[in-house]
Amino acid sequence: MNFPVLKGAAYALIQANDMVVHQGSTQTSEVRLNPDSEHLKEIHKHLRSFEDCVAYPPNQAYIGNIRPKDLNGIARPWYENPLKDATRDGKHGEMMPLDEFYGLMKAVDAFDLVLLEESFQNRVQERLLAHPAVKGWKMLEKLNKNHAQQPQLDELVAGHKAEPMYFEGKLIGCVKKAHDFDAALSEHVMFENLVSKASAAFCLQLLFSKTGITPSDVEYIIECSEEACGDMNQRGGGNFAKSIGEVCGCLNATGSDTRSFCAGPAHALVEASALVQAGIYKNVVVVAGGASAKLGLNAKDHVKKGLPVLEDCLGAFAVHIGENDGVSPVIRTDIVGRHTIGSGASPQAVMQAIVANPLDNAGVKLKDIDTFSVEMQNPEITEPAGAGDVPKANYKMIAALGVMRGDFEKADLNNVVERIAMPGFAPTQGHIPSGVPFLAHCKELMGEGKLNRAMIVGKGSLFLGRLTNLFDGVSFIVEKNSGVISGGGVDKDAVRAMIAEAMQGFAASLRAE
């Protein structure tokens, strides 16, 4: 069987301090419920510089300058042990400051909703025209025109006609509502959707600049963020995917959006793999941008405990799935795990459904999997908020499942966790940390002969949508390429099946005689 392959992956982080304060849902909820709170007074003192954010070790792991397991050698707290000589440019991606990103938001805005103050716009235009990845975007021409003056911005924001864009505490722009009264096109929704689109488009462009694929190669795009675009007649109608591909010049591509909360990326990658393996499309890209609402989600606890606001980055990723090239890691589409409607919601039932069942069906033992990329949230973010070390909890559950199944001895449980685990290194942006942050590292490690098989796991909290109490989860296996490509449309399995059929026919003819 010719499996599809993981051709490449790219990652982006955008540090967005002012969005933490003005658009993060924890802070906007506080403004609504408790406007004089200590948290709102204190949070500004806990915001870190772009340089500190770049040098933060987990961020360097996310953009590929260090490996996730390198974090084990860096003393905690990581925010007190920045990497020396860290750069915003990464092997697998890039970190961008907020002012440049606001320029991207204006560039990708197809309906002239984004206004930037004149001097700010001129400054970021200059920077973006010199940016190695995006300088070729035709849409940067938008930064030549329609600039705003300060009184206009003040009036639009004060009149609740636009969502503010702050940089270093100063109002430098806004996103206008796209309809007088349609809630699905409000200034708030348009802001979130443009953040998602711009960060995804930036990351897709990084995929082009850091891997071999060109925009014209892409035939299908699956977008898998957690936002919804549409109007009052079809809220969530879509289609982020094509709007992102349009920015990057993917003229030969069509696409669609896939949703399942944090499990969306894993679903999308399985779908992309199926489309390639079926021969429908040769090159499929799975892409997602960041969520401004989730910035500073646990900031109350961080501020209260004297930590920096560590959830200050929008995340994005883009993954290329292509036909078997005999080199890139294969996606084992015959070992896909799924949490079914009947699986149950207990942690053990979830792990059984998405980790144990697919391996059982394929006759593969847990010990045959070298590592698991689960939900790779940075524990330094979640532990102070009382949510624990999410990846470690997942690893313990997987190892315990292995003990229950007789794959491992109980005494070996801690050793198994040690072997299969890696520290969390991704920002708490919902779908962003869910399995996918490891893919570029995975490809690299397999290329170096240091890894043979990894399971990618995505889980989603469907109950947050208040339509069902169900949980969700999907997993798939990435495996080192054997180097053998089946040719001519007939593989070994097919030949075996043809011989068996011929023998049966021959046997039947003998019986008839």
Add this chain to the structure above:
Amino acid sequence: MGILENKKIAILGDRDGIPGMAIEECVKTVSGTEVVFSTTECFV
């Protein structure tokens, strides 16, 4: 479970820990309990 007997129970489950519904199932095995609120929250 003695501490829960004949109590009204409010449950706050964690999506990455024990979900509310799973805690609810356990609590139901204790006599005289009444689950008055149950939710599962997501912090990531």
